[in-house]
Amino acid sequence: xxxxxxxxxxxxDYLLGGETVHALxxxxxxxxxxxxVAIMGPSGSGKSTLLNLLGCLDRPTSGSYFLGGxxxxxxxxxxxxxxxxxxxxFVFQSYNLIAQLTVVENxxxxxxxxxxxxxxxxxxxxxxxxxxxxxxxxxxxxxQLSGGQQQRAAIARSxxxxxxxxxxxxxxxxxxxxTSGEILDLLSRLNREEGKTVIMVTHEEDVAERAKRxxxxxxxxxxxxVRR
Amino acid sequence: xxxxxxxxxxxxxxxxxxxxxxLLTVLGIFIGVASVIWLLAIGEGISKKAQxxxxxxGADNIIVRSIKPPNESTPDSRGPVPYGVxxxxxxxxxxxxxxVDRALPIRELRRQFRNNDRLVDGRxxxxxxxxxxxxxxEVDRGHFISDAELEQxxxxxALAAEVAERLFPFENPLGxxxxxxxxxxxxxxxxxxxxxSAGIGGSLAxxxxxxxxxxxxxxxxxxxxxxxxxxxSGSWEGExxxxxxxxxxxNSVDDVVATADLVRTILASKxxxxxxxxxxxxxxxxxxxxxxxxxIVFMGLIAAISLVVxxxxxxxxxxxTVTERTREIGIRRALGxxxxxxxxxxxxxxxxxxxxxxxxGVLGGLTCGFxxxxxxxxxxxxxxxxxxxxxxxxxxxxxxxxxxSIPMAFGISVGVGLIFGLYPATRAAAMxxxxxxxxx
Ligand SMILES: Nc1ncnc2c1ncn2[C@@H]1O[C@H](COP(=O)(O)OP(=O)(O)O)[C@@H](O)[C@H]1O
Ligand SMILES: [Mg+2]
Numbered sequence: 001x002x003x004x005x006x007x008x009x010x011x012x013d014y015l016l017g018g019e020t021v022h023a024l025x026x027x028x029x030x031x032x033x034x035x036x037v038a039i040m041g042p043s044g045s046g047k048s049t050l051l052n053l054l055g056c057l058d059r060p061t062s063g064s065y066f067l068g069g070x071x072x073x074x075x076x077x078x079x080x081x082x083x084x085x086x087x088x089x090f091v092f093q094s095y096n097l098i099a100q101l102t103v104v105e106n107x108x109x110x111x112x113x114x115x116x117x118x119x120x121x122x123x124x125x126x127x128x129x130x131x132x133x134x135x136x137x138x139x140x141x142x143x144q145l146s147g148g149q150q151q152r153a154a155i156a157r158s159x160x161x162x163x164x165x166x167x168x169x170x171x172x173x174x175x176x177x178x179t180s181g182e183i184l185d186l187l188s189r190l191n192r193e194e195g196k197t198v199i200m201v202t203h204e205e206d207v208a209e210r211a212k213r214x215x216x217x218x219x220x221x222x223x224x225x226v227r228r
Numbered sequence: 229x230x231x232x233x234x235x236x237x238x239x240x241x242x243x244x245x246x247x248x249x250x251l252l253t254v255l256g257i258f259i260g261v262a263s264v265i266w267l268l269a270i271g272e273g274i275s276k277k278a279q280x281x282x283x284x285x286g287a288d289n290i291i292v293r294s295i296k297p298p299n300e301s302t303p304d305s306r307g308p309v310p311y312g313v314x315x316x317x318x319x320x321x322x323x324x325x326x327x328v329d330r331a332l333p334i335r336e337l338r339r340q341f342r343n344n345d346r347l348v349d350g351r352x353x354x355x356x357x358x359x360x361x362x363x364x365x366e367v368d369r370g371h372f373i374s375d376a377e378l379e380q381x382x383x384x385x386a387l388a389a390e391v392a393e394r395l396f397p398f399e400n401p402l403g404x405x406x407x408x409x410x411x412x413x414x415x416x417x418x419x420x421x422x423x424x425s426a427g428i429g430g431s432l433a434x435x436x437x438x439x440x441x442x443x444x445x446x447x448x449x450x451x452x453x454x455x456x457x458x459x460x461s462g463s464w465e466g467e468x469x470x471x472x473x474x475x476x477x478x479n480s481v482d483d484v485v486a487t488a489d490l491v492r493t494i495l496a497s498k499x500x501x502x503x504x505x506x507x508x509x510x511x512x513x514x515x516x517x518x519x520x521x522x523x524i525v526f527m528g529l530i531a532a533i534s535l536v537v538x539x540x541x542x543x544x545x546x547x548x549t550v551t552e553r554t555r556e557i558g559i560r561r562a563l564g565x566x567x568x569x570x571x572x573x574x575x576x577x578x579x580x581x582x583x584x585x586x587x588x589g590v591l592g593g594l595t596c597g598f599x600x601x602x603x604x605x606x607x608x609x610x611x612x613x614x615x616x617x618x619x620x621x622x623x624x625x626x627x628x629x630x631x632x633s634i635p636m637a638f639g640i641s642v643g644v645g646l647i648f649g650l651y652p653a654t655r656a657a658a659m660x661x662x663x664x665x666x667x668x
Binding site for chain 1: 565
């Protein structure tokens with residue numbers, strides 16, 4: 001089975017007021033393609049730090065992170081941007097759509113920065129919007145959508161560049177339980193039917209239950225890694 | 229290419245999110261650009277007019293005028309003291325300076341002109357035939373004073389158009405007579421109307437030309453003489469003056485400066501007191517050119533300051549925008565934007581602001597002629613007495629748009645946008661994506 005990615009002895013230190021904070025202290029994880037992983041752990045355990053590293057928003061202090069055969073730790077800032085534009089899908093807790101753009105335009109953004117925006121990929125944006133149930137909201141602005149609809153748009157956006165995996169940081173954190181259920185259904189469907197790899201950070205056990213595998217972090221270390 | 233189109237589109241969209249704010253920022257640049265064009269146009273208008281007036285005097289002329297010396301002793305029993313340039317001066321200047329081409333002696337006095345019971349107060353000008361040509365007077369009917377009339381000291385006169393109109397409203401003035409004091413002068417010519425010339429520094433007062441009567445200077449000398457009595461505010465005042473003015477024409481413009489020096493030396497040796505003044509239009513012209521340059525520098529400086537102020541406005545707004553849109557920057561970076569993409573995006577916004585400000589500013593600048601005309605009209609109708617009291621320069625101001633000021637003002641505005649936009653844009657690009665995403 002192909003690996004979506006692999007991290008080995010991943011460490012991340014932050015310098016805070018002269019003191020070093022060890023946010024991650026050596027984490028090794030292998031995620032095969034098509035996996036659905038929930039990352040759990042108490043506040044400050046390093047979940048976001050891990051997700052930021054996986055999302056190529058930051059480089060590890062030490063350890064290795066192989067993505068499609070390249071070591072992320074050795075990439076330049078521009079190269080990291082390229083990887084994010086072409087290989088990673090982000091879903092945020094607060095949706096993070098761009099206010100002045102319409103739904104379709106928001107979905108197009110990663111293609112734009114990956115220089116892959118053309119008529120074919122544009123058609124794909126429409127298809128994705130339809131797939132997440134926003135076919136009739138293409139020209140709407142984020143402020144004209146409900147939270148659930150915004151998160152759907154964000155999920156469509158995370159899929160547009162055909163990423164290695166989707167990183168979701170508490171994707172249902174801002175939603176009521178019904179809408180949360182819908183969003184989680186959508187993620188499950190993507191994983192099941194489209195074979196998308198999903199890495200999701202969550203606080204809630206019942207949300208984590210949806211995943212195929214639950215990884216628990218504590219104090220920057222892997223506490224458990226359970227496949228269900 | 230499409231990348232840039234998208235960037236501009238995005239810039240415009242983002243600016244339209246805060247239309248009032250963008251408008252005010254554009255206004256800053258608009259004012260800067262328009263004021264560059266306006267100020268330079270006004271400066272150009274003023275200095276061009278001055279230059280034209282001086283050129284009207286003739287760059288190859290030297291003008292010597294009699295002026296009443298300051299009253300050292302109150303008029304005493306000995307009667308009036310002679311002053312001013314004399315016939316001797318005239319002969320000396322024409323004969324000793326060989327760079328002088330020709331010289332015009334002129335004697336002017338206020339007199340009343342009569343035709344039976346019609347009366348006009350005006351200026352009696354004793355002159356030579358060349359006077360018409362040198363002062364750009366054109367004959368309408370008949371002829372100007374001729375050489376023969378000068379030679380024969382004839383009592384012939386040429387009338388300014390307005391004088392002819394008022395003395396002979398219903399008849400052909402040619403061949404009629406005009407009475408001055410007790411003498412009758414035959415009208416030999418009528419001149420075309422001529423615009424008044426404005427006064428130019430020194431001793432050259434403004435000339436109306438509209439109430440003039442011209443006679444041969446030789447006639448004036450014999451019929452009227454040098455001793456003139458005029459009634460002034462109830463009392464009689466006498467003065468002895470031979471010539472009001474001598475206009476010397478120099479062979480070539482190159483010799484003007486040296487000739488003027490010579491004229492000064494010669495006159496200084498014969499006059500103990502300062503009862504004459506020398507005007508050299510060429511000098512005035514040089515001065516006017518320097519003044520114009522200073523004007524341009526000065527106006528340009530003011531305008532540049534206003535542009536910088538506009539630029540600071542842009543920078544201020546863009547810094548606020550960048551802070552406000554930190555989250556958006558984080559999102560874009562997470563979705564794959566490189567640092568230079570962010571720089572480009574914010575720079576595009578400032579450039580859009582400054583281009584819009586620049587273009588509207590150029591349009592606003594081009595209206596300056598129209599707006600001043602309109603303003604002048606409005607002011608003349610609303611506050612006629614205020615307008616009346618304004619100096620000539622202000623009243624007759626007519627801005628001339630300096631062509632190079634347009635691309636310059638526009639270029640500077642875009643440059644200002646670039647320079648002042650660069651810092652906020654690089655600041656935006658330097659943000660850490662993770663922190664930017666956490667920004668509320
Ligand atoms: N930019 C940073 N600078 C300093 N310390 C940080 C930074 N980001 C995270 N940390 C620290 O690293 C640790 C892990 O943080 P985080 O990954 O955000 O935890 P979680 O998301 O699991 O709550 C915490 O102690 C946090 O204070
Ligand atoms: Mg966190």
